[in-house]
Amino acid sequence: MVMGRAEAGAGPAALLQRPLEDILFWRPGRMVRPVTGASFLRAAARVAAGLPPASAYLNLCRDPSGTAIALAASMLCGRPCVLVTDPSPAGIATLVAQFPGAYPLLDEGAECPSGFACASIAAVQPGDADGPTPNNPVFPAELTALIGVTSGSSGKPSAHAKSWGALEARNRAAARRFDLRDGGRQRPLVGAVSPTHMYGMETMVLLPLHASIITWCAPSFFPGDAAANLAEAAALRAGRGIATEPVFITTPLQLGALVQTAGPLPAMHAIISATAPLDPGLAARAEALWNAPVLEIFGATEVGSIASRRTARDETWTLYDGVSLHPRNGLIEAVAEGAPPTPLSDILDLLPNGGFRLVSRSSDIVKRGGRRASLAGLTRILAGLDGVLDAAFVMPEPSPRRSGTERPVAFAVAPGRDGASLLVELRGLMEPAFLPRRIQLVDRLPRNEIGKLPREALLALAGEVERR
Amino acid sequence: MADFAFNASNGDIAALQTDLAQTIVTALKLEMSAAEIDPDAPLFVEGLGLDSIDALEIAVSVSERYRVQLRSDDPNNKRIFASLRSLAEHIAAHLSRTPVAAASS
Numbered sequence: 001m002v003m004g005r006a007e008a009g010a011g012p013a014a015l016l017q018r019p020l021e022d023i024l025f026w027r028p029g030r031m032v033r034p035v036t037g038a039s040f041l042r043a044a045a046r047v048a049a050g051l052p053p054a055s056a057y058l059n060l061c062r063d064p065s066g067t068a069i070a071l072a073a074s075m076l077c078g079r080p081c082v083l084v085t086d087p088s089p090a091g092i093a094t095l096v097a098q099f100p101g102a103y104p105l106l107d108e109g110a111e112c113p114s115g116f117a118c119a120s121i122a123a124v125q126p127g128d129a130d131g132p133t134p135n136n137p138v139f140p141a142e143l144t145a146l147i148g149v150t151s152g153s154s155g156k157p158s159a160h161a162k163s164w165g166a167l168e169a170r171n172r173a174a175a176r177r178f179d180l181r182d183g184g185r186q187r188p189l190v191g192a193v194s195p196t197h198m199y200g201m202e203t204m205v206l207l208p209l210h211a212s213i214i215t216w217c218a219p220s221f222f223p224g225d226a227a228a229n230l231a232e233a234a235a236l237r238a239g240r241g242i243a244t245e246p247v248f249i250t251t252p253l254q255l256g257a258l259v260q261t262a263g264p265l266p267a268m269h270a271i272i273s274a275t276a277p278l279d280p281g282l283a284a285r286a287e288a289l290w291n292a293p294v295l296e297i298f299g300a301t302e303v304g305s306i307a308s309r310r311t312a313r314d315e316t317w318t319l320y321d322g323v324s325l326h327p328r329n330g331l332i333e334a335v336a337e338g339a340p341p342t343p344l345s346d347i348l349d350l351l352p353n354g355g356f357r358l359v360s361r362s363s364d365i366v367k368r369g370g371r372r373a374s375l376a377g378l379t380r381i382l383a384g385l386d387g388v389l390d391a392a393f394v395m396p397e398p399s400p401r402r403s404g405t406e407r408p409v410a411f412a413v414a415p416g417r418d419g420a421s422l423l424v425e426l427r428g429l430m431e432p433a434f435l436p437r438r439i440q441l442v443d444r445l446p447r448n449e450i451g452k453l454p455r456e457a458l459l460a461l462a463g464e465v466e467r468r
Numbered sequence: 469m470a471d472f473a474f475n476a477s478n479g480d481i482a483a484l485q486t487d488l489a490q491t492i493v494t495a496l497k498l499e500m501s502a503a504e505i506d507p508d509a510p511l512f513v514e515g516l517g518l519d520s521i522d523a524l525e526i527a528v529s530v531s532e533r534y535r536v537q538l539r540s541d542d543p544n545n546k547r548i549f550a551s552l553r554s555l556a557e558h559i560a561a562h563l564s565r566t567p568v569a570a571a572s573s
Binding site: 219220221222223224225227228253254257260261368369402404405432433435437438 | 497
């Protein structure tokens with residue numbers, strides 16, 4: 001496991017960097033709707049005092065305010081908070097094996113997966129609203145606050161630790177980049193992603209701690225949810241000096257769905273996309289429909305968010321303040337305040353102004369629904385099944401209509417086996433997002449003279465099988 | 469895609485269910501015919517093996533065809549997506565409240 005180590009220069013920083021009376025989270029339909037800075041700090045202290053001792057805490061919360069309290073309580077206990085993206089019992093068992101002595105934390109009222117003991121994060125309660133001025137803890141920059149885990153395709157999950165100094169520095173840089181300090185004017189933020197995905201954590205959970213952001217705590221997964229929540233958030237103002245234009249946090253997939261079902265949306269401060277490349281045509285359509293800038297974040301699992309661009313207008317990316325890129329041993333290394341230098345797997349062209357152009361994403365890595373896997377790793381799993389002599393996975397070309405909905409296509413040479421039974425076996429071995437619709441059995445794979453499988457040949461084979 | 473004309477007052481959920489099955493097969497390019505979907509089998513994971521990206525695709529198709537917006541904060545969400553039959557019943561319930569939208573254009 002790689003632990004984040006702080007670089008020189010990053011100093012201790014307070015958990016909350018906003019006035020105590022500011023609203024951090026808004027929870028529609030709950031008993032206590034606004035979560036203020038003061039009630040957040042009181043809830044975090046209350047939860048931390050009741051946590052069982054553990055080596056780390058697994059964050060299974062789905063509510064952004066609960067996720068934030070779970071993170072703060074873990075930090076108060078001096079233990080890292082592990083982001084859980086697969087809350088199934090199998091997913092949790094994998095994490096407990098990887099982090100012995102780790103303890104799962106759940107939203108209040110959520111069901112603990114059978115076979116585990118969990119602690120419930122009693123979110124902000126009426127009693128948290130009043131009381132003596134709460135303590136605003138100051139954490140050292142080198143404290144390991146978060147651990148993100150990427151799975152799983154190669155069979156070896158890897159952990160990416162984030163120090164408090166790195167999170168705090170990048171959070172301030174994002175607030176500056178997206179103009180979210182706004183002279184103290186608070187602004188609602190509606191997020192369509194999970195708060196325990198790194199992108200959701202950075203935007204929906206961390207921004208409200210340090211920027212003038214009120215995160216809307218209601219699921220916005222479907223286009224219908226997002227439209228309704230944005231409309232409600234725009235109407236929140238209620239004489240409190242709250243801006244009426246919300247920030248919308250989304251992904252290319254969900255933005256595509258929203259454009260397709262295109263209903264009216266309120267005026268927005270910005271639409272922000274990440275997790276997969278955003279098609280410039282889609283960005284332009286969204287800008288034209290809703291008259292808001294569509295901004296795209298460039299990030300990598302290893303380093304988090306480091307740059308952004310306005311996709312409909314800019315080909316090149318502008319680095320966040322405090323981030324720089326350097327060529328080193330044939331790779332590009334990202335150096336960001338508070339984090340160790342990290343080599344990137346993508347191929348970038350560095351520009352004289354300090355920005356960059358993306359030449360190509362690492363071709364072996366496929367992303368689907370915010371999860372990533374390596375094609376080589378997926379292929380190894382299929383090739384390892386009984387009776388499979390040869391195998392291949394390929395990602396089809398993005399569909400012009402809805403980029404991001406494509407599924408990997410799988411081929412196997414497996415005389416004596418049928419595709420359906422191979423697929424059933426695969427289900428237990430890889431994440432659902434990467435399961436092919438079916439296994440296409442072929443007599444042989446189109447390997448070239450040196451045994452390689454050119455992507456074009458596999459795509460041609462996929463087309464041929466489809467036409468049969 | 470043409471809108472689906474459906475008269476919920478006839479209680480004709482079977483017709484909607486058949487139409488919905490075809491809509492799902494087309495939208496997700498499933499390797500099966502609409503008739504092969506067991507109306508009571510789970511749509512996700514252990515049944516048809518669909519995932520959240522497929523759910524988003526289904527939501528877009530349902531919105532285009534029936535003018536019904538699926539919501540994830542519906543307390544019945546798990547039940548709505550439990551099977552083809554439950555999804556059809558949910559759509560029918562929302563269609564019947566807005567029959568004009570379903571029959572227009």
